Amino acid sequence: MTIASAIQHQQMLSFTYDGYARVVEPHCYGIDNKGHYALRAYQVRGGSESGEYVGWKLFHAHEMHQVSVLAERFAAPRPRYKRGDKAFARIDAQL
DSSP: OOHHHHHHTTEEEEEEETTEEEEEEEEEEEEETTSOEEEEEEEEEEOOTTSOOSEEEEEEGGGOEEEEEEEEEOOSOOTTOOSSOTTEEEEEEEO
16 A cells, blocks of 8 residues: 555554654655655654654655554544645645
8 A cells, every 4th residue: 555545545654764663644745845755744653853753744755664554544634734735846645
């Protein structure tokens, strides 16, 4: 299953990023304004280089490792989520 289908089915993702295990609610996936495939997600568990373990983050897909779609689902978009995320030049999937 892909990141796009995880967004479509509102399934959580787990992966390693910057050496930290993370669990996120994926909201938007596509190519960011710098030309990288990227994921806008709300992190609910795991670590973070910044020390912010919960909250909105933008992840570059080429730096995401051991990506797994979890059976765990989330009910709705998080507060402050905006469709048509301006950080993206092209959106392939969004809530």
